[in-house]
Amino acid sequence: MNVKGSRPLRADAQRNRDAILLAARETFEEEGVLASLDGIALRAGVGNATLYRNFPTRHDLLAAVMESNIALALAEADELARTLRPREALAEWLVQLTWQLRIWHDLPYCLTTAHGDPASSMNAVRNPLLMRTGVLLDEAKSLGDALDAVTVDEVFELITALSWGVDRFGDDKETARRRVRVATAGIFA
Structure with missing residues (x-):
């Protein structure tokens, strides 16, 4: 490449x-x-x-390394959307996304620092994930399964914060799943 x-x-x-x-x-x-x-x-x-x-920059290197991870995550989101009802697809995507973002220590920090910088190369990592989260959220909203007042930016920021916690607390997959389910309960109607 x-x-x-x-x-x-x-x-x-x-x-x-x-x-x-x-x-x-x-x-x-x-x-x-x-x-x-x-x-x-x-x-x-x-x-x-x-x-x-x-x-x-560090962000340029990190974005390039993450490119294949992002492609796999987006394919997983597509599979969830094809095989699950919108509410369940969104809920499972939020678990998987949290787990994916915790993959390397301090990745949530790098995503957060890039958040306000439209020129950041980390946007190549963040934006496709944000967009896919928005699609799944909108599908759940269309069926009344997610609150209309919740925005995709709020959801993504929450998931980024949760991934930091999953990393810092050393959660295994099941503990992370529970943490995400409890923390995201307010998204759903």
């Missing part, structure tokens, strides 16, 4: 980019998303300049 709108990378440049993405994914899984970028470059076997040429 290369940067949008640019020509294909040379083979060595593509190898460096791939090595950075792999090292970043491994580091984020072990240390969280606020891990040292210099450490990621070292782990990838490239210099700092190479890392920053490919990913000028």
Whole structure:
């Protein structure tokens, strides 16, 4: 994969980019998303300049690493919408989204800091998830299963906060599911 709108990378440049993405994914899984970028470059076997040429900011790197995770999450949302009633699809999506966002320590923090910045590269991660949440919320509202007064932004902010709690409390999947169900009960009619 290369940067949008640019020509294909040379083979060595593509190898460096791939090595950075792999090292970043491994580091984020072990240390969280606020891990040292210099450490990621070292782990990838490239210099700092190479890392920053490919990913000028932490958010650029994080968004690129998360790209495949987001695609899988959106496919799961589509499957929920196809197989469950709107209320159940939304409820299960909120559980799955909370679990997905807690995948790397401090990811909710990065999403929150990018929230007010329309130029943030984290919007490539946030916006598709926000839009899919909105679609599921609107479908539940259309059947009277969710409160009309609840906005998608409020729901997404709640899920982001819940994912932080799930991460910090070290919830397993069932504990996280219960936490989300209790916290989101007020969304539903």
